[in-house]
Amino acid sequence: MATIDAQVLREMIERFRVLIIGRANAGKTTILQKVCNTTDEPEIYDTEGRQIDAAVVKSSIKRGNHDIRNEMVFKSNPGFVFHDSCGFEAGSEEEFLNMKIFISERANATKLEERIHAIWHVIPF
Template structure:
């Protein structure tokens, strides 16, 4: 673990007041839901273009749903404006042009000298509701061709709730009473989640630029879902203590997270 020096961290925070994250993954991978949970809201984000001008969200809603909006756009939630999110531009659909635009954005924003424009982390969402194609060719292409440098990439397994139904179906014919069936289903669900994680790690372990971390997100469909594991994983993946403090400072209401990092002086 990195030892945190608050004084040194403060120097970094004084130069950057918002934590910037690129969220990647195919359409309907649960990206917006995760961002809402992190920012503790059910509202849709406000959208700003690369010049900081607010964009009329009604004009881009259709594109948002298809994952085709401009990757340069900044997504900001009123409930926590210390976060700035960017969403990948639908390169998963297989367009070479979209892939190149995404790659150029990543390469530029990972190294830019404009500190307030630099991305600090990448969350790459892989949904488990499409078990036949958990990792697509486009996603493998990203990890083979995109060097994110010092910016950590964290693979998030999303839509894990689909495994609960699969688990109940598996134990339905075992003749168990309700309580035993629920307990058994929970065990099966946990096993299936681990199997999915092992598969994804196996596929991506052959990539040139491998993810820094993997994390399974459960219960994200519920309002008020706890995102401490996601924020902790992201903070641990950062290689600058100033950025760690910047991320933690966005979560002042999360006392457990703040205390965990406060004791690491």
């Protein structure tokens, strides 16, 4: 089986797309800030590519109530696009179903850069 050089793969996928999942207030954004070496809040874009005022959605993000399709990008590391799931709490079947639909849509995307390349599950301890 042939392997693809990391640099070649990086050139094929201009932006690496990650879905981060876990319950609300599990520290998902904090972990992403560490990975991207920043303390800045991410820029958030809707499905049309329009930037959303982070102040408008900040309280809903903290409650785990937001659109998984929105893209979060940190200025310090624009090669990564993050999608944040709603928090998984007891009885949150609707959020779980939305996540499954989102993963299915992204797994079947025809453009490589639109697919989910990794799923990161955050478990607080």
